[in-house]
Amino acid sequence: MSDLDVGQAWLDALKWDAQGMIPAIAQDAESGRVLMFAYMNRESLQETVRTGNAVYWSRSRNRLWRKGEESGHYQRVSAVRTDCDGDVLLLSIAQEGGIACHTGRESCFFHQLDGQRWIAVDPVLKDPKDIYAK
Amino acid sequence: MSDLDVGQAWLDALKWDAQGMIPAIAQDAESGRVLMFAYMNRESLQETVRTGNAVYWSRSRNRLWRKGEESGHYQRVSAVRTDCDGDVLLLSIAQEGGIACHTGRESCFFHQLDGQRWIAVDPVLKDPKDIYAK
Numbered sequence: 001m002s003d004l005d006v007g008q009a010w011l012d013a014l015k016w017d018a019q020g021m022i023p024a025i026a027q028d029a030e031s032g033r034v035l036m037f038a039y040m041n042r043e044s045l046q047e048t049v050r051t052g053n054a055v056y057w058s059r060s061r062n063r064l065w066r067k068g069e070e071s072g073h074y075q076r077v078s079a080v081r082t083d084c085d086g087d088v089l090l091l092s093i094a095q096e097g098g099i100a101c102h103t104g105r106e107s108c109f110f111h112q113l114d115g116q117r118w119i120a121v122d123p124v125l126k127d128p129k130d131i132y133a134k
Numbered sequence: 135m136s137d138l139d140v141g142q143a144w145l146d147a148l149k150w151d152a153q154g155m156i157p158a159i160a161q162d163a164e165s166g167r168v169l170m171f172a173y174m175n176r177e178s179l180q181e182t183v184r185t186g187n188a189v190y191w192s193r194s195r196n197r198l199w200r201k202g203e204e205s206g207h208y209q210r211v212s213a214v215r216t217d218c219d220g221d222v223l224l225l226s227i228a229q230e231g232g233i234a235c236h237t238g239r240e241s242c243f244f245h246q247l248d249g250q251r252w253i254a255v256d257p258v259l260k261d262p263k264d265i266y267a268k
Contacts, residue, residue, distance in 0.1 A: 025171070082247075083242040084235055116144050
């Protein structure tokens with residue numbers, strides 16, 4: 001907390017986990033909808049801030065993940081916040097194409113708990129085959 | 135993903151990390167503001183769903199953290215979502231007192247990156263001394 005206030009290098013002020021990662025929440029700047037949750041390392045956060053396009057760290061592919069590089073669904077970042085502990089990021093973004101999820105939905109958070117079941121409650125806006133077909 | 139659809143027990147359908155935790159984002163159901171980020175274990179999520187009040191797992195105190203137990207700032211949960219991977223939760227909440235952060239601010243995400251510095255951009259609504267003094 002105090003690290004965030006004393007002008008220490010902004011990257012060092014964050015709490016990176018043992019793998020050098022910090023979780024990041026992407027929120028639509030206009031609608032307020034939470035679209036995605038992913039991880040960043042230092043390099044991806046630096047590139048995000050430098051370019052204004054969201055760049056994550058893909059833990060499955062073990063490489064930088066420039067969101068939109070395959071889908072065209074880039075995320076323009078208008079603001080970056082962190083919480084009182086400095087261990088999570090909140091990005092305000094404009095979502096290119098209005099689709100953040102690889103399933104073709106606006107948000108990755110499309111399963112809602114209904115009693116004892118998770119129900120997919122949001123529509124598929126675009127067939128993933130048409131998003132990723134090149 | 136498919137685990138979420140096939141009617142497997144709803145708790146088993148989630149991806150719990152090696153410590154048995156899942157991250158949870160708390161979002162104000164009305165304003166859309168992201169208020170907090172914390173972790174839940176199975177017990178805390180079950181109690182959250184059963185009682186409708188957000189219960190987290192405090193990693194620092196190593197015990198259930200019934201949000202509001204000291205501050206009175208309870209969170210009434212109106213919906214629980216998860217993402218396409220089933221490894222993050224998104225709670226829609228009504229924040230008692232309009233203050234989620236222990237610093238007396240509405241949201242824990244009150245530091246915004248401004249050039250190379252994190253700036254506290256949100257007002258303190260209530261002095262923490264008055265929140266926690268009992």
